[in-house]
Amino acid sequence: MSDLIRVVPSAPRRWPLALASFGWLLALLISLPAIAQKAPPKTADVYVDGAGVLRWQGSKEEVALFGVNYTTPFAHSYRAHRRLGVSPEQGIDQDVYHLSRLGIDAFRVHVWDVEISDTLGNVLENEHLRLLDYLLQRLKQRGIKTVLTPIAYWGNGYPEPDTAQTGFSAIYPKARAYNNPRAIRAQENYLRQFLNHRNQYTGLLLRDDPDIIAYEVCNEPHYRQPEAEVSEFVQRMVAAMRATGYKKPIFYNLAESPAVANAILGSPVQGFTFQWYPSALVNGHTLRGNLLPLVQQYPIPYAQDPRFAGKPRLVYEFESADILQPVMYPLMARSFRSAGFQWATQFAYDPLTLAYANTEYQTHYLNLTYTPAKAISLLIAGKVFRRVKRNQPFATYPQDSTFEDFRVSYRNGLSELNTPEEFYYTSTTTTAPRKPAALRRVAGTGSSPLVQYQGTGAYFLDRLAPGVWRLEVMPDAIPVRDPFAKTSLRQPVTRISWNTQPLRLELPGLGTDFTVRGLNEGNTFQDQASGGTVALRPGAYVVAARGKSTAAYTAQTQLGAIKLGEFVAPAATNLPTQVMHTPPAQLPAGQPALLRATVAGAEPTDSVLLIAQHFYGPTRTIPMRRPTLTTAEATVPAELLYPGLLRYWVVVKHSQQTTTFPGGFAGSPRDWDYAPQDHWETPIVTTGAPLPLFEAAQDQQRVETGGVNGSGWSDYVTTGSGRLALRLLQAPTPASPPAFFDPQAPVAFLRAYFGDRLAARATEAGNFRELVLRARRGGGAGPVRLVLTTRDAAAYATEVTVGPELQEIRVPLTAFRPAQQVLLPRPYPSFLPMTFRADGPPILPLAQAEVLQILLAPAAASATSERPYLDVESVELR
Incomplete structure (x- = not known):
């Protein structure tokens, strides 16, 4: 990945020369015609007005900045750049250009203090700090403003093991860093030195740089009672920063430790920070279905507290984790503005050098080159954030999916600004x-x-x-x-x-x-x-x-x-040709079937063939159409699709070379000596055959499952017949429930997307009459609720009685009534809404259904020591 095409050629310069160059750049930018996007003031500091609104000095306009976190100077990103032979400076140049191209005007990062300090909190003038300086200079040149969080409390390993670490965070974990006297002194020392550090590229002290508009003291602190310890720690950190002469706002996290929120609300900070992970984190696969209900609002539990209402608020991190749909960011941005936020930065933009593998944080994936649609949705979200008024109300989704100049459509996979x-x-x-x-x-x-x-x-x-x-x-x-x-x-x-x-x-x-x-x-x-x-x-x-003459427009024109x-x-990925395809769960007998595949690395002149075979029956070779260079499709004729099993392969012919997929093996399945056994297959079923919505033995990588806010968990077990079942369990009741704990909420859940399976049998959707659940319940487990949600986020639910023996429970589809869905996977922070309800037809429109939820409610007090549980082998439509 070191072979990169780029035109951002500027060698690192020390600060006097850099300042002179920057002044020239400013003059050019200021004189630009209206083609330039409106940018924040070039040199203005910020202040907090009497109403708690963050404003620009001079113009007194409200601050509204939107952007990303980005981590190349530190940790895995830094090491991976070195490992791949790309200098971090080159990587920063590339990525900052792309951020500018996406209209980003805000940057935030939690500084890996563990890499730039010693155990006493002395700042080390090392490579990581130099690269942070370099990054800040490059952002400044593009007009991008910064909020820094000097203390991260993180090790530097993820996703690898930690490497040699020198800083105080290596010996004082975050849960003790706020009440250990030595740790507190180290942090005071570190904050003073960090703010007094002089950027070697800009010549500015970090506390004086007008493009660093604020600081958040520390990243996601973990606190517990008593509150007095927290109050004293926050006061000391703020005092250490103010002792340097720093005058701009200081923010503090209010979302991570709600048990001691009073201590932070009553502290001398000027504002508060929040995060939003509406689809949880690290689900291990791409989430599917309409997830927009997860982001239609961001209610803050402290909104009416006068200690909160009179101060500005920032979103330091947000992401629709494990989601590639390019529809989440614009509604997130709108929800932030409705909640009064003036800054929001996604976590984290993937460096171009690493984005081919998405190794930095596997649950996040955002890069202009590698996730283009999602990146354009971030561009649109930035427009939403800057144009929607602070505290502006909106109707509940889906009524408001078109608002002002914006449109968001889950069905079309589309975000739009017009x-x-x-x-x-x-x-x-x-x-x-x-x-x-x-x-x-x-x-x-x-x-x-x-x-x-x-x-x-x-x-x-x-x-x-x-x-x-x-x-x-x-x-x-x-x-x-x-x-x-x-x-x-x-x-x-x-x-x-x-x-x-x-x-x-x-x-x-x-x-x-x-x-x-x-x-x-x-x-x-x-x-x-x-x-x-x-x-x-x-x-x-x-x-x-x-x-038209274009002679005046050169590569250097601003x-x-x-x-x-x-x-x-x-550069183009240097890999052999690949064909990607997921076979349908079923195909209806007697109907032609369109099969599609993604093709990478095939030339326009290459032939692509589908070889389809009814198991031990007739075989057909069908030329595949190439709607685009990266897609291929072919229709399997109905004569081949009588009940049974369809096996098939995709063959790519390049010159005299033939390659068969899956597997990428030389030759063709029709050759007498083609030995590989790899193939795709799908059952061909008759009208009226059951349609599987969930099968525990096969669907582990397709579904989301687990506990709800710490009240449960999940596992896979075998039943007496030896078949695999998903087990939902209730956790022991905590002696001291966490903040925002809802004792009536489900303890564990299954969420299964089946929209693709139903689409393959779409002509039969009106013929299904019942949902059949094969399950058992034990340990005094609570009630079981089934929920079906549609593409338009309407939910239909019913409760079922499940006995202690594994059995089939037949539920008429007429038993499903309009209801609310539980927002799954559970959003974080935990104070966010548990449920959502959208209007829909009075009768379940099965053809529009796409997601199944199985919810295990909390049990009544049990006389047994066995954990309450629900085992689910399968769910199907009949």
Whole structure:
């Protein structure tokens, strides 16, 4: 991954020269025409007004900044860059360009104090601190503001073992760091020295840098009673920081230790920080289904407390973990603004160097190149955050999925912004831009009325003058593994292809015979479109109506915080051809079946064939269509789909070479000596056959399961017949329940997505009459509730009686009535809502159903020592 195409060539410079260069850059930025996005003030500090609102000095405008955390100077990210042969400075340059391209104006990170301090809290002038300085300088040059958290309390290993660590956090864990006298003194010493550290690139003390607008003292502290210890610790940390002469706001985490919230609310800090992980963390696979109810509001339990209401609030970390759908961020941003937040930073943006493998934090995955649609959704979310008014109310989802200039559609996998000047979209859309002639910026993936493109990478269009645009096209990103499963630097989860593909533009004033000229380093492309279409490789281009001179636009021409010729993308992934496919759980007999696969590394001239065989029956070789360079599809004829088992393979023919998938083996299954046994298969079922929604023996990697807020857990056990069952268990009742503990909430759950399975039998959806649960209950377990939710987030529920012996429980679908769903996986922090209800038809619309929830309610007091449990072998529709 060290072979990276980039044009951000600037050697590190010491601070006097850097300041001179930065002044030149500021002059350029200030003189920019209206094509530049509105940015925060270049040099203004912030202050908190009498109403507790964070504002810019001078203009007195409210602060509203949106961005990311990013960690290359530290820990695994730093080590992985070195291991892959990419200098951290090069990585920072690449990533900060992409952040700027996404409109980011906020950066936050918890500093790995364990890597830049000793056990007494002395700051070490080492490589990690130098790289933090370098990163802060690069962010400053792009106009991105910073909030720093100097104390992280983290080891530096994850996901690896910790390496040699020198700092105080290596000997004082966070649960003791606030009441151990030596630890407290070390932290006071460290904070004083950290704020007085002089950035060797900007020449500014960290406490004086106007682009560092605030500090959060420490990351996610773990406190317990008594509150007096917490109060004293917070006061001492604030005093240590103020003793340096630092005058800007100091924030403190209020979400992590609610048991001592009073101590923090009553402390001398100027504001409070929160996080949001609405889909929990580390589910181990991609979550599916409509998860937008998880992010439709962020109610704060302290909102009416005058000690809280009069101070600003920030979101230091947020993420829709284990979710690739490009629809979550815009609604999260809107919910933040409704809750009064003025800063929100996602955790964490994946460095370009590592994003091919997603090793830094497997439960998070965000990178412009490798997750283009999700990245564009972050761009749109930033617009939401800056445009929605603080404390602005909204109706409950799904009534408000279209608001102001924004639209979010789960069904279309689409987030969209449509204003007279900007048109952004995360997926193919048919929406017409509001005022095409007024457009200044376009960005998206897929196609729209303005851009028709079959590639999977993102693209950006910025108007330079009437009839003249800058076009940036990213390479294709092709998922090859679930990025949220266990990761390794030896295992790509997404591969990159530099394909030349047709791109059609229909921009006002551009015409159909526009000219195209390459701008980025090494890009000598020049051509003229025909019929509005031109075939392009990834890169940066100036596009102009025929007859328009573009001589004034060079690679060095400034456009907002970027230059026209800047372009950053990884080289094409050097791997053999791959074919990715998941077989359907069932196929209906007697009906043609369309099978689709993702193809990576195949040339446009390669042949792709589907070889389909009814087990020990007839075999057919079917040419596969190539709707795009990265997809292939073929229809299996009905004559092959009589009840039984369909086995099939995909064969890629390149020149004289034939390769068969799954497995990537040489040869074809039709060869007499083709020995590999790998194949895909799916059962062919008759009308009326049961449809499995959950099978414990097969679906462990498809479902989410566990306890709710510490009240339970889950396991897999075998029943008397030797079959596997999911066990939901109730945890022992805590002697002191945690804050926000709901004794009436479920103790454990199963969430199973089955929308794809039902879609394969869509023509029969109206024929199913009952849900059949094979289960048993023991240990005095509480009631069992079944919930089915639809694509529009409406829920239908019923309670069932489960006995102590394994049995089939037949539940008529008519027993399911409109109800609320439990928000699963459980959001964090734990004070967030437990349930959600959306209106739907009075009768369960089974054809729209996609998720099953099984909820184990808390048991009454039990006379036995056995843990209450529910075992579930299977659930199916009949």
